[in-house]
Amino acid sequence: QQQVKQSPQSLIVQKGGISIINCAYENTAFDYFPWYQQFPGKGPALLIAIRPDVSEKKEGRFTISFNKSAKQFSLHIMDSQPGDSATYFCAASIKGTYKYIFGTGTRLKVLA
Amino acid sequence: SAVISQKPSRDICQRGTSLTIQCQVDSQVTMMFWYRQQPGQSLTLIATANQGSEATYESGFVIDKFPISRPNLTFSTLTVSNMSPEDSSIYLCSAIRTGGSNYGYTFGSGTRLTVV
Numbered sequence: 001q002q003q004v005k006q007s008p009q010s011l012i013v014q015k016g017g018i019s020i021i022n023c024a025y026e027n028t029a030f031d032y033f034p035w036y037q038q039f040p041g042k043g044p045a046l047l048i049a050i051r052p053d054v055s056e057k058k059e060g061r062f063t064i065s066f067n068k069s070a071k072q073f074s075l076h077i078m079d080s081q082p083g084d085s086a087t088y089f090c091a092a093s094i095k096g097t098y099k100y101i102f103g104t105g106t107r108l109k110v111l112a
Numbered sequence: 113s114a115v116i117s118q119k120p121s122r123d124i125c126q127r128g129t130s131l132t133i134q135c136q137v138d139s140q141v142t143m144m145f146w147y148r149q150q151p152g153q154s155l156t157l158i159a160t161a162n163q164g165s166e167a168t169y170e171s172g173f174v175i176d177k178f179p180i181s182r183p184n185l186t187f188s189t190l191t192v193s194n195m196s197p198e199d200s201s202i203y204l205c206s207a208i209r210t211g212g213s214n215y216g217y218t219f220g221s222g223t224r225l226t227v228v
Binding site for chain 1: 113116118143145152153154155156157160204206208216217218219220221222
């Protein structure tokens with residue numbers, strides 16, 4: 001029940017296309033859902049985050065869609081660029097603890 | 113957001129020895145955490161570093177193996193004790209300031225540990 005399931009494991013997208021990464025959870029105590037981007041040899045960096053009282057949040061080319069009833073959330077990267085090639089992790093925070101449960105990661109490659 | 117410096121960035125150690133990893137944050141933060149990431153894998157929380165008191169460990173991690181200190185609001189150390197090849201991993205320090213509506217972590221660049 002503490003897991004966050006992430007798919008796909010890897011993704012190849014053409015430059016200018018839309019990258020979509022999905023996550024699902026079971027624990028209704030989760031109250032904060034961030035996405036992290038990680039480049040090789042670097043620590044993860046916060047990309048965008050959402051709370052369950054909001055169905056969508058957009059920051060530049062990055063959008064989180066959140067479906068509370070289905071316990072699913074997704075990251076959409078519009079106009080994907082080769083510089084977006086990285087590993088993306090979704091996560092969920094347990095209410096009141098600030099501890100994160102991370103998904104298994106999606107390795108994105110954007111072809112030039 | 114806070115900037116985290118982590119040292120060393122990588123090390124190769126002999127089995128049976130110990131390594132201490134340092135994490136320095138450029139400003140006071142509320143909470144600090146230590147994560148482990150196997151190469152190409154996800155992140156697993158080891159423990160919450162509590163200022164001035166014993167760390168809080170997650171299931172599967174114990175203080176004797178991973179002693180943690182946090183003497184003040186900007187510094188923490190993680191020691192990997194009596195290392196074995198199974199401890200080869202990337203160890204990441206993270207920190208947050210609580211109180212706002214957005215409490216995303218900041219991560220250090222990690223320490224890549226290889227045990228031979």
